[in-house]
Amino acid sequence: MLTLDAVEIARGAFCLRADFVIPGGALVALIGASGAGKSTLLEAIGGFVPISGGSIYWSGADITREPPDRRPVATLFQDNNLFPHLTVSANMALGLTLRRRPSAADRKQVTEMLERVGLDGLGDRKPGALSGGQRSRVALARAVLQNRPLLLLDEPFAALGPALKAEMIGLVVGLARERGKTLMMITHDPQDAHLLGDQTILIADGRAEEPADTKRLFSAPPPSLASYLGT
Amino acid sequence: MAYGAQPLIRLGQIAAGLVVLLIAGTILAVAWRAEASARLGAADWAAIRFTLWQAAWSAILSVALAIPLARALARRRFPGRSAVVTILGAPFILPVIVAVLGLLAIFGRNGLLNAGLGALGLPEVTIYGAWGVVLAHVFFNLPLATRFLLQAWLSVPSERFRLAASLGFGPAATFRIIEWPLLRATVPGAALVIFLICTTSFAVALTLGGGPSATTIELAIYQAFRFDFDLGRAALLALVQLGVTTVAGLLVLGVAVPDAMGGGLDREVAYRPARGRFLDGLMILLATVFLVTPIGALAVSGVAALPGLPAEVWWAAMRSIATALGSALLCLVLSLSIALAVVRARRGVARLLDLAGLLGIAASPLVIGTGLFILTFPWIAPSRLALPLTGLVNAIMAMPFALRALIPAVARVEADYGKLADNLGLRGGARLRILILPRLRRPIGFSAGLAAALSMGDLGVVALFADAGSATLPLQLYRLMGAYRMEAASGAALLLLGLSLCIFWVFDRGGRVDADA
Numbered sequence: 001m002l003t004l005d006a007v008e009i010a011r012g013a014f015c016l017r018a019d020f021v022i023p024g025g026a027l028v029a030l031i032g033a034s035g036a037g038k039s040t041l042l043e044a045i046g047g048f049v050p051i052s053g054g055s056i057y058w059s060g061a062d063i064t065r066e067p068p069d070r071r072p073v074a075t076l077f078q079d080n081n082l083f084p085h086l087t088v089s090a091n092m093a094l095g096l097t098l099r100r101r102p103s104a105a106d107r108k109q110v111t112e113m114l115e116r117v118g119l120d121g122l123g124d125r126k127p128g129a130l131s132g133g134q135r136s137r138v139a140l141a142r143a144v145l146q147n148r149p150l151l152l153l154d155e156p157f158a159a160l161g162p163a164l165k166a167e168m169i170g171l172v173v174g175l176a177r178e179r180g181k182t183l184m185m186i187t188h189d190p191q192d193a194h195l196l197g198d199q200t201i202l203i204a205d206g207r208a209e210e211p212a213d214t215k216r217l218f219s220a221p222p223p224s225l226a227s228y229l230g231t
Numbered sequence: 232m233a234y235g236a237q238p239l240i241r242l243g244q245i246a247a248g249l250v251v252l253l254i255a256g257t258i259l260a261v262a263w264r265a266e267a268s269a270r271l272g273a274a275d276w277a278a279i280r281f282t283l284w285q286a287a288w289s290a291i292l293s294v295a296l297a298i299p300l301a302r303a304l305a306r307r308r309f310p311g312r313s314a315v316v317t318i319l320g321a322p323f324i325l326p327v328i329v330a331v332l333g334l335l336a337i338f339g340r341n342g343l344l345n346a347g348l349g350a351l352g353l354p355e356v357t358i359y360g361a362w363g364v365v366l367a368h369v370f371f372n373l374p375l376a377t378r379f380l381l382q383a384w385l386s387v388p389s390e391r392f393r394l395a396a397s398l399g400f401g402p403a404a405t406f407r408i409i410e411w412p413l414l415r416a417t418v419p420g421a422a423l424v425i426f427l428i429c430t431t432s433f434a435v436a437l438t439l440g441g442g443p444s445a446t447t448i449e450l451a452i453y454q455a456f457r458f459d460f461d462l463g464r465a466a467l468l469a470l471v472q473l474g475v476t477t478v479a480g481l482l483v484l485g486v487a488v489p490d491a492m493g494g495g496l497d498r499e500v501a502y503r504p505a506r507g508r509f510l511d512g513l514m515i516l517l518a519t520v521f522l523v524t525p526i527g528a529l530a531v532s533g534v535a536a537l538p539g540l541p542a543e544v545w546w547a548a549m550r551s552i553a554t555a556l557g558s559a560l561l562c563l564v565l566s567l568s569i570a571l572a573v574v575r576a577r578r579g580v581a582r583l584l585d586l587a588g589l590l591g592i593a594a595s596p597l598v599i600g601t602g603l604f605i606l607t608f609p610w611i612a613p614s615r616l617a618l619p620l621t622g623l624v625n626a627i628m629a630m631p632f633a634l635r636a637l638i639p640a641v642a643r644v645e646a647d648y649g650k651l652a653d654n655l656g657l658r659g660g661a662r663l664r665i666l667i668l669p670r671l672r673r674p675i676g677f678s679a680g681l682a683a684a685l686s687m688g689d690l691g692v693v694a695l696f697a698d699a700g701s702a703t704l705p706l707q708l709y710r711l712m713g714a715y716r717m718e719a720a721s722g723a724a725l726l727l728l729g730l731s732l733c734i735f736w737v738f739d740r741g742g743r744v745d746a747d748a
Contacts, residue, residue, distance in 0.1 A: 048650050069656025080647045085669040098661045146655075 001059055002045070002150060002182060004208075008053035009037070009044050015052075016040055018208035020201070024059070024149070027176060027183045028211050029193035032203030033228050038186045039078075041208055042152045045184070046075045058150065074146040076156040081139035082127040088114070088138050089123035095145035109145065117141045117171065133164045137171070144175050151176060153185040162191075169195045190218055190229065204228070238659060240580070243572020246565045247587035250627055254590050257602020258473060264605045265466035277443055278451040279471060285361060285436075285447070286429035286479075289368035290422040296369070297376035297421070298414065300518050303511035304377070305384035315515065316381075318522055319374040324681065324735045325526075325728070326688025327371070327434040328705045332712070332724040333525030334358060334367055334439075336532060343528065363439040364447075368432065372425045374522065379421040383413045402506065420486045427479040431472070431595040434690040434705075438712065448472045449597040456695055462605060469601040476595055526728070529721055536722025543699075544723045547707035548730060554622045554703060555683040555734055562626035562682035563675060566633035570641045571667070573634075585634065592631040596624050596691035604695055617696035621703060625686030633678035640674040641667070676742020680735035687731045704730070 002022040009016045016037035022028055030038050043049045045056060047068035055064045058072045068075075074095075082091045092110045093102045102110070114120050117137040127135050136157055143151060153172070157165045169185075169192060176183045185196055193200045199211035204224035221229060271279075304315065322330070337343050338358040345355045358366065387409060395405050433449040440446055446454070448468055455465040569588045573581045603620055604613060644667060652666050668675070690705040697706055704727045711720040 043650075046650075046654065048653065068650075068653040073654075075650070075654050077650060080651060083648065083651075083666065083669075086665070094655050094657075094665070098655070098657065098665070100664075 001057075003057040003060075004045075004054065005057065006054035007044065007051050007056060009040055009049065010052040011040065011049070014206070016203075016206055016208065019054070020208065020210040022182060022184070022199075022211060024182050025180055026211070027173060027196050027198045028185070029196045029200045029214065030184060030186045030203060030208075031188065031190070031193055031200055031225070031228075034188070036203045037206070037208070038203050039154050041203065042075065042154050042184065042186060045071075045150075046073050046152055047071050048075075071150075072148050073150045073152060074143040074148040075152045076139055076143050076154065078155050078158060081142070081156060082135060084127050087124050087126055088119070088130070091127070091138060092123075092142045092145055095142040095147070113141045113145055116175070132159055133168070136160065136168055140168070140172060140175070144179065144181075149180070149182055151181045151183045153183070155186045155188075165192070166195060173197065193218070239568075240572045240576045242568045243570075243576070243584050244580075246568035247572075247584045250565065250590060250630070251587050253623075253627065254594055254599065257599045257606070260602040260605040261466045261469045261473070261598060264462055265470050271467065271471070274443065274446075275451060275468060275471070278446045278448050278468070279475070281361065281440075281445060282430055282432075282447045282449075282472075282475060285364050285368065285432070285445075286426045288365045289372060289429045290426040292365065292369050293372040293376045293425050294380075294418055294422045296373050296518070297380050298418075299510075299514045300373070301377045301380035301384055302410070303514045304381055307508070307511050307515070309512075309515075315519055318519070319378050319381075322371045322374050324684035324688070324731055325371075326690075326705055326731055327367075328438065328690050328708055329529065329688065329724045329728045329731075330370055330525065331367055331435060331438045332708075332721055333529040334363075334370060336528035336721070337525050338363070338366065343524075359439055359445075360442070361440070361445045364432070364435055364445055367435045367439055368425075368429050370522070370525070372428065373518065375428075376421050376425060377518075379424075380414070380417055383417040384410075387413060420483070423479070423483045423486055427476065427483050427592075430475050430479050431597075433597055433694075437690070437694070438709065448475065449595065452597050452601060453694060456601070456604070462601075465601050466605065469595075469598040472595050472598050476598075480592070529724055529728070532718070533721035533723075533725030536718045537725060540719060540722050540726065543702075544704070544707055544711075544719070544726070547702050547704045547723075548726060550618055550701065551687050551704040551727070552730065552734070554618045555687040557619070558622035558626045558629070558686035559679040559683040559738065561622060562629045562633055563679050565626065566630050566637055566678060567671075567675070569630075570634060570637035573638050574641045574645055585638070588634045589631045591627040591629070594627065596628065596689070597695070599624055599627075600692040600695045603692075613696040614698040614701045617693050617698075617701040618703070620696060621689055621691075621693045622686055624692045625689050626682055629678070629682035629685050632681050633674075636674040636677050637671065640671050644670045672742040674742070676738045676740070679742075680738030683738060684731045684735040687734055688727065 001024045004018045004020055007018045009018075014037070018041060030041065032038050040049060044051050047063075047066060051064065055062055057063065063071050083094075086094075089107075089110050092113060093106055096102060096106045096109060110123070111120075114123055117140065119134060119137055119141075122130065122134065127138065130138065139156060151172075157168045160168060172183065172185070173196065175181070183196075184201075185192070187193060187196075193214050196214070198214060200214040200217050201211050202209045202217065202222070202225050217225070221231065304312070335342060335358060338356065339345070340355065340357065342358075348355055357363070391409060392405075395409060400408065431449060432447055433453065436445065436447040436450040437453065440450060448471055452465050452468045452472065455461045455468060566588065569584050573584050576584060600620070603616075607613070607616055648666055648670070652662055657665055688705055689703070690709060693703050693706050694709075697703065702710065704723065708720055708723045708727060711717075711723060
């Protein structure tokens with residue numbers, strides 16, 4: 001369970017407030033105009049930007065001051081999710097260990113995960129030799145291997161075509177359900193929010209609203225969402 | 232980026248502190264030792280006047296010749312153009328003494344030029360003396376000035392030249408409206424940088440200058456050391472040298488210094504007027520001949536002497552290689568520590584760290600050498616320190632270039648992959664091993680190669696400290712010249728040239744192979 005208690009993130013003149021609870025295992029979409037602060041919110045939860053007020057809790061534990069790698073959070077960024085000089089396997093193994101030579105058990109996990117995301121046999125390639133969709137799968141696989149209960153996705157599939165993106169979201173949902181992960185995904189496409197299911201957080205006018213039922217939110221959009229959707 | 236950054240910032244502070252300590256410490260030693268001695272004599276004033284005179288002429292001539300050359304290279308396309316641009320980068324790693332020997336092969340008493348003049352019954356010219364010093368400086372700095380100006384020319388958006396063409400600008404209007412503003416912005420910076428470089432000239436003055444009319448301050452320091460063993464006077468002259476470089480350095484800081492190390496000089500501007508093609512071609516041809524023939528003549532005369540080189544030359548070559556490798560490693564450790572800290576520290580601290588690393592550009596090796604001599608000679612025999620100190624001083628001289636290559640690269644890596652690394656918990660050693668070092672292979676290879684080549688060819692500090700048993704290849708070469716063994720000297724020069732180019736190439740290449748975009 002993720003709790004944002006009266007969180008305030010100030011960046012220059014811009015200020016974003018968030019005060020909500022996301023139950024464990026929920027799949028939540030974040031939607032809002034560009035510049036509304038979607039990425040900033042995820043960066044604050046991930047520990048990449050400091051918050052200026054309030055606290056963040058995971059399952060009751062205060063993680064407000066923890067560095068990114070001590071938080072229960074794995075993040076997929078918009079790009080640069082993989083080190084281009086390391087092979088696919090080496091990139092994925094970094095989710096498990098920083099040792100120079102991963103143990104046999106770790107290597108086995110990597111191989112199994114490669115198969116799970118449909119990339120078996122590609123472990124020795126470097127990211128540059130993969131397609132955009134394949135790279136997204138490797139990055140997702142790595143994030144899942146990190147074994148952190150909360151998965152944050154900052155539009156990592158934005159550069160993919162609609163069909164590929166839908167496929168990737170399907171894979172994300174499947175992996176999250178299998179492993180009981182809590183998921184927050186930024187999108188600017190209502191279609192993605194529907195694919196993810198569950199709930200949607202609307203970010204507008206310097207506020208992140210409480211998660212609302214996705215279907216209900218889009219069938220009766222509040223004014224700020226309506227103006228974003230152009231309906 | 233705030234978390235986990237402290238240890239790396241501290242490491243950078245230590246590295247910067249060492250550089251400042253070395254430079255400030257040697258200056259203090261020089262100041263302390265200089266106090267007791269007498270005032271400047273007439274010969275010292277002559278050295279000061281000559282230093283400024285030759286630096287001014289070298290800067291003026293280099294830039295004046297670079298203007299038409301850069302313009303010709305910017306607007307003409309011809310086979311071999313990229314080779315010419317590459318040659319313009321070579322003086323960065325060309326040992327000074329090698330170039331001097333090459334110039335002697337063309338302009339010396341038995342050189343090609345005098346042979347030609349003699350055949351025509353004309354009086355012979357001499358390269359020794361004041362104008363020989365200027366000639367050698369132009370040989371080194373014409374390429375540098377041309378790279379500065381070429382960068383400026385190529386930074387003009389091609390649309391502007393197209394617009395000029397569509398408005399029917401003639402050469403005069405093009406010059407007034409496009410070229411004059413860019414020259415006005417670049418020429419002062421380029422000229423001042425060259426002036427600064429030439430005020431610390433030692434090896435050229437040592438080999439081609441000398442006497443009352445062509446002795447630079449640095450040469451006077453060396454002579455006070457070597458011939459009079461008058462440490463007080465050497466220290467006083469070192470203080471004077473320090474004053475001159477400081478003033479010149481402050482002037483450079485005050486103007487915008489163009490970038491000569493950047494890439495992209497292969498491009499051309501879209502503006503290729505039909506008129507002036509002949510003059511442009513002639514300019515490029517003359518400059519290429521001027522820059523290539525000395526080295527070519529040296530190679531021809533040196534290759535025959537290579538097999539018969541005396542054993543002490545090979546020993547000196549070994550010492551030079553060892554020194555170069557040590558210097559490269561030291562330069563990398565210091566520069567990388569500073570670069571990592573500069574990217575992480577607060578703005579004010581970062582600026583200071585950066586500035587400390589840049590001190591090498593204004594530091595004079597002979598001044599540092601004098602200071603180090605004063606500090607160490609009561610305890611250790613100078614000849615035992617010759618190689619370590621040559622490596623150390625050259626590492627610091629190469630740092631400004633290394634930092635210009637490393638800092639932007641570290642900043643880019645952190646901007647692109649910093650969050651991912653934080654997310655994965657890559658700290659300290661693991662961050663270096665997994666992220667930083669693999670992503671920085673190119674600038675690391677380039678920096679190491681530059682430091683290695685600089686210290687390989689250096690004839691400065693080593694001349695103060697070394698004896699016959701600890702001479703580096705450049706010093707051995709200078710001794711062969713002094714003994715008029717010119718054949719062996721050109722063989723040794725060819726060896727030195729080959730080693731310098733090789734060591735740079737190996738490092739630079741090592742940073743490029745198998746590098747993933």
